[in-house]
Amino acid sequence: MNAKLLKEMYEKALTIRLFEKAAIEQYRLGNIYGYLHPYLGEEGIAVGAISTLRPDDYIVSTHRGHGHAIAKGHDVSLMMAELFGKATGYCQGRGGSMHVANLEQNNLGANGIVGGGIPIATGAGMAVKQKKSDQVVIGFFSDGAVNNGVFHESLNLAAIYALPVVYVLENNQYAAATPYEKMNLNDDLSIYANGFGIPGLTIDGNDVIGVYEAASSAVERARNDDGPTLIECKTYRHQGHHVNDPGVYMPQDVMAAWKAKDPVDRLRDHLDVNESITEDEIAAIDQKVAIIIEDAVQFASESPQPSAEQFLSEIPQF
Amino acid sequence: MTTLKYRKALNNALREEMERDSLVFLVGEGIGKKGGSYKVTDQLIHEFGPERVIDTPISEASFVGMAGGAAIAGTRPVAEILFVDFTYLIMDQIANQIAKFRFMTGDQGAVPFVLRTQGGLGNGLAGQHSQSLEALFYHIPGLQVIMPSTPYDAKGLLKSAIRSDQPVIFIEHKKLYMTEGEVPDEEYTIPIGMADIRREGSDVTLVTYSYMTLESLKAADLLAQEGINVEVIDLRSLVPMDMDCVLSSVKKTGRLVVVHEAVKRGGIGGDIVANVVEHAFYDLESPVKRLAGRNTTIPFNINLEKLCVPSVADIVEGVREVFNS
Numbered sequence: 290m291n292a293k294l295l296k297e298m299y300e301k302a303l304t305i306r307l308f309e310k311a312a313i314e315q316y317r318l319g320n321i322y323g324y325l326h327p328y329l330g331e332e333g334i335a336v337g338a339i340s341t342l343r344p345d346d347y348i349v350s351t352h353r354g355h356g357h358a359i360a361k362g363h364d365v366s367l368m369m370a371e372l373f374g375k376a377t378g379y380c381q382g383r384g385g386s387m388h389v390a391n392l393e394q395n396n397l398g399a400n401g402i403v404g405g406g407i408p409i410a411t412g413a414g415m416a417v418k419q420k421k422s423d424q425v426v427i428g429f430f431s432d433g434a435v436n437n438g439v440f441h442e443s444l445n446l447a448a449i450y451a452l453p454v455v456y457v458l459e460n461n462q463y464a465a466a467t468p469y470e471k472m473n474l475n476d477d478l479s480i481y482a483n484g485f486g487i488p489g490l491t492i493d494g495n496d497v498i499g500v501y502e503a504a505s506s507a508v509e510r511a512r513n514d515d516g517p518t519l520i521e522c523k524t525y526r527h528q529g530h531h532v533n534d535p536g537v538y539m540p541q542d543v544m545a546a547w548k549a550k551d552p553v554d555r556l557r558d559h560l561d562v563n564e565s566i567t568e569d570e571i572a573a574i575d576q577k578v579a580i581i582i583e584d585a586v587q588f589a590s591e592s593p594q595p596s597a598e599q600f601l602s603e604i605p606q607f
Numbered sequence: 608m609t610t611l612k613y614r615k616a617l618n619n620a621l622r623e624e625m626e627r628d629s630l631v632f633l634v635g636e637g638i639g640k641k642g643g644s645y646k647v648t649d650q651l652i653h654e655f656g657p658e659r660v661i662d663t664p665i666s667e668a669s670f671v672g673m674a675g676g677a678a679i680a681g682t683r684p685v686a687e688i689l690f691v692d693f694t695y696l697i698m699d700q701i702a703n704q705i706a707k708f709r710f711m712t713g714d715q716g717a718v719p720f721v722l723r724t725q726g727g728l729g730n731g732l733a734g735q736h737s738q739s740l741e742a743l744f745y746h747i748p749g750l751q752v753i754m755p756s757t758p759y760d761a762k763g764l765l766k767s768a769i770r771s772d773q774p775v776i777f778i779e780h781k782k783l784y785m786t787e788g789e790v791p792d793e794e795y796t797i798p799i800g801m802a803d804i805r806r807e808g809s810d811v812t813l814v815t816y817s818y819m820t821l822e823s824l825k826a827a828d829l830l831a832q833e834g835i836n837v838e839v840i841d842l843r844s845l846v847p848m849d850m851d852c853v854l855s856s857v858k859k860t861g862r863l864v865v866v867h868e869a870v871k872r873g874g875i876g877g878d879i880v881a882n883v884v885e886h887a888f889y890d891l892e893s894p895v896k897r898l899a900g901r902n903t904t905i906p907f908n909i910n911l912e913k914l915c916v917p918s919v920a921d922i923v924e925g926v927r928e929v930f931n932s
Contacts, residue, residue, distance in 0.1 A: 347680060381713035390712040397679055398712060402703050408669045409704060412676020412684075419632055419659070419682045439700075442669030449664070607850045607882060 290498060292564045298340050298497055299560055300574050302332045302553045305356040307582045308365055312355070312372055312386070315586060316532050321372045325386045328356035329527035330495075331461060333552030335360040337500025338427055338457050338520075341508045347395045347417075347426040349410035351459075352387045354399030357429055361396050363389070365581060366588040375592035382595045395424075403464070404430060404437035407456070411443040414452030414517070425511045426454045427504070433464030435478050441485075444519065448485040453511035455504060458521040459494065465530045466538050479521040487517050494522030495552040498559065524552075609792055614784040616758035617647045617723075620765040621685065623794070625655050628683060631769055632659040634670050635687030635723075644689055645725065645784045667693055671722065672700035675774075678720035679708060683769055691726035691740045691778060698743075705774045706749030717772035723765075725779040727818055727868055728905065728916055737905040737912070739817075739869035744776040745845050745878075751775045751799055752845040756820035758788035760843055763797030771799060780818040802849035804856070808836035811926050812856040814879055815866040816842040819917065823866050826922035835930050845875060853879065854887050861892035862929050868916045871899035893932040898925045 309327040316325050328335070335356035339348060342361075350357040358368055363379070371378025372386045379391050390398030397413055400406040410428025417424045434440055435458065447454045458478055462469050470476070482489020488510070492503050500522055507518035525547035529536030560566040611619070625631045632655075633648060639662040642649035652660040663670040667688060674684035688694055694701070701722070708718050726739045744752045751773055755761040761779070768775040805820060806827050815823045820841045827837040838856050842848060857863050863883055865876035876897040883895065898917040905915050917925075 349676070379713065380711060380715070383713050384711045388711050390715060392679075392712065392716040395680075397676065398708070400704070402699055405672075405699060405704055408672020408700055409676035409679065411669065412673040412678070413680040414676075415673055415684075416677040416680035416682045419630060419677065439669045439672060442664070442666035443673065445664060446666060446669055446673055450661070605847060607848050 292566055295560055295564050298336050299556050300578060301360050302336045302556055303578045305332045305359045306553050307578055308355060308359060311582050311586055313532055323385050325532040326353040327528060328353050331459060331524045332356055333497040334459050334494045334500055334522045334524060337497040338504040340501055341504040345395060346424050347397055347413045349397045349406040349428045350399040351406060351429050351431060352399060352401055354389055358389045358396055361394050363391055363394060366585040369585040369589040370592045373589040375589055376595040377592040404434035404439050407439050407443045410454055411447050411452060414447060414454035417453050423512050425508050427457055428454055429457050429459060432460040432469040432478060436472055444485045447517040448487045451516035454517045455507040455511055456517060456519045459524060460521050461524050461526050477521060479519050482519040489519040491521040494524035495550045497552055497556045608789045610787050611758045611790045613758045613761050613786050614645055614647050616762040616790050617765055618649055620762040621651060624766055624769040631683045633685050634661045634663050634674055636663055636665060636689055638662060638687055667696040668700055671697040675700055675705040675720050678718045679716060683719045685721040685723060685769060688722060688724040690736050691724045692735050692738050694724060694740060702747045706747050710749055718774050719772050720774040721768045721777055723777045725781050727780040727782060729781050731907055731909050733907040734904040741778055741845055742869055742874050745875055750846060754778045754817040754845060755843055756817050756841050758790050760797060762790055763795055766796045767799050782818050800844050800847035800849060802852040803841045803843055805841045806839040808838035810836045810860055811862040811864060811930050812838050812860045813864045813866060814840045814853055819866045819868050822919050823922055825919045829923050830926055837926055850882055857883055857887050858890045861890055863895040864926050864929050866898045866917055866922055868900050870902050871897055872902045874899050893929055896925050896929050898922055
């Protein structure tokens with residue numbers, strides 16, 4: 290893997306890490322309200338998977354979606370403004386943290402309904418097919434969504450129509466607070482792919498390079514019109530389900546073991562050791578990202594609220 | 608003009624829009640070689656191929672959601688759900704995803720999605736194949752709801768629905784498919800959101816839609832023989848609703864009857880009455896009346912089934928009561 294791509298991936302992973310930390314801080318300060326589901330600990334999946342895409346490829350995200358949007362190259366200032374509910378946000382403050390979308394970059398949006406995005410990702414694949422394009426779709430969802438009917442229906446649809454969709458199952462091991470192993474008898478959820486007659490694999494979601502390699506093969510397969518793939522990425526959250534969930538149900542030793550396999554640290558170590566990227570180069574990225582995040586918070590803070598008059602004027606009377 | 612059956616008018620609308628725009632495609636159960644249970648998609652697979660007339664598994668939530676995703680990603684899907692009763696299976700995708708997408712993303716993009724389905728009483732189809740569920744969709748901001756009663760309206764409104772950038776729920780009626788009417792030979796569309804005054808009258812305003820329009824017109828003929836002139840308004844589209852047409856008619860007649868097949872409780876009729884009371888209370892000369900389906904599950908038994916929705920005799924009696932009070 291070339292050094293340029295690795296540096297880009299590191300920059301994206303770090304941007305997600307610092308964006309989430311800043312968002313939590315702003316939440317504590319009362320500048321962000323509602324629900325906030327940090328992607329801390331899962332950065333490797335979004336970065337590894339989305340780095341395999343072309344800019345015109347599609348993604349469909351989840352309620353824990355900031356990482357996907359950043360990996361897709363969204364402007365973190367417009368994202369932070371959306372989290373603040375400001376008029377300058379990607380969705381004019383109508384969506385918030387759970388609903389960041391940017392159609393210009395073919396991010397069809399995060400989703401407040403677990404599993405709700407899986408049919409949409411499938412549909413984007415159908416649209417690509419209808420347009421006879423060679424775009425690819427990555428649909429992200431979680432272990433929780435696997436127990437929703439639309440997961441099974443949609444993967445079957447994608448299989449029978451050979452849709453160019455890569456289904457990335459982020460198994461962070463909890464459906465909100467419920468351990469996935471209590472809700473499934475299979476250790477590896479990629480086994481479901483067998484039922485639909487499509488390839489499925491389970492990988493370490495905290496290994497960015499491993500995710501990249503697995504996603505590359507699946508994306509190539511989709512682009513060659515050979516149909517969908519299911520990739521289960523095992524990972525672990527660094528906190529509870531959302532910012533106000535202390536995660537008391539997460540065993541401390543398990544948490545410590547996963548934190549020792551932190552995807553951002555591992556990528557950084559890899560840059561350092563294997564790709565002869567100098568400490569100075571890494572420090573420059575660290576500094577650049579810190580400034581971008583600081584600017585994003587400032588932009589969001591200074592941005593105007595959406596206009597109440599305009600909002601009310603657009604609502605029909607009957 | 609050519610006389611066409613309602614189902615053929617719909618079939619022609621689909622064909623014309625598929626010819627006009629290569630991004631229009633169809634998904635649904637048995638819509639291919641079978642041509643749909645009510646033959647609305649008859650022959651289309653032979654003309655456009657299985658890539659654009661796509662048979663689906665019995666996976667309603669996901670193939671409707673797939674159509675929604677395809678709409679968001681720039682195509683114009685028309686999904687068919689065999690019976691409106693089965694739309695209970697697709698509600699998250701319709702209500703939380705498709706209806707809200709454009710608003711929640713800050714007006715990004717468009718959702719040119721059409722759901723075609725059919726409802727209403729058949730002939731002994733029992734409680735899971737006879738419902739009228741338009742009030743569910745009427746209640747959800749972000750959807751347009753169309754219920755045409757004639758072949759002319761069915762064709763013109765389906766073409767407009769397919770060209771619309773906002774999601775449309777297009778509800779047909781199983782008793783209308785075999786009805787006939789005049790349809791222009793040349794290209795036409797009908798704007799969404801305009802009612803049609805099907806019969807002018809000065810004594811009572813009767814607001815209705817879908818199959819009950821036919822029953823209401825029969826009642827109006829009978830009432831005319833007694834000297835009661837009923838103005839029959841066919842709403843055609845429930846969202847947006849042409850309340851201007853309803854209010855100006857009520858201002859003229861001073862009397863209002865609403866007729867629909869769906870259950871009365873929480874129905875469209877209650878909302879129409881409330882809007883009239885809010886905006887034209889002092890124009891009313893008598894109490895208003897809702898003639899609607901009974902608040903019950905539809906029974907299989909054909910004699911009991913008939914009791915569940917307004918008959919021509921019920922409409923005649925209801926209008927007479929309002930006229931005389």
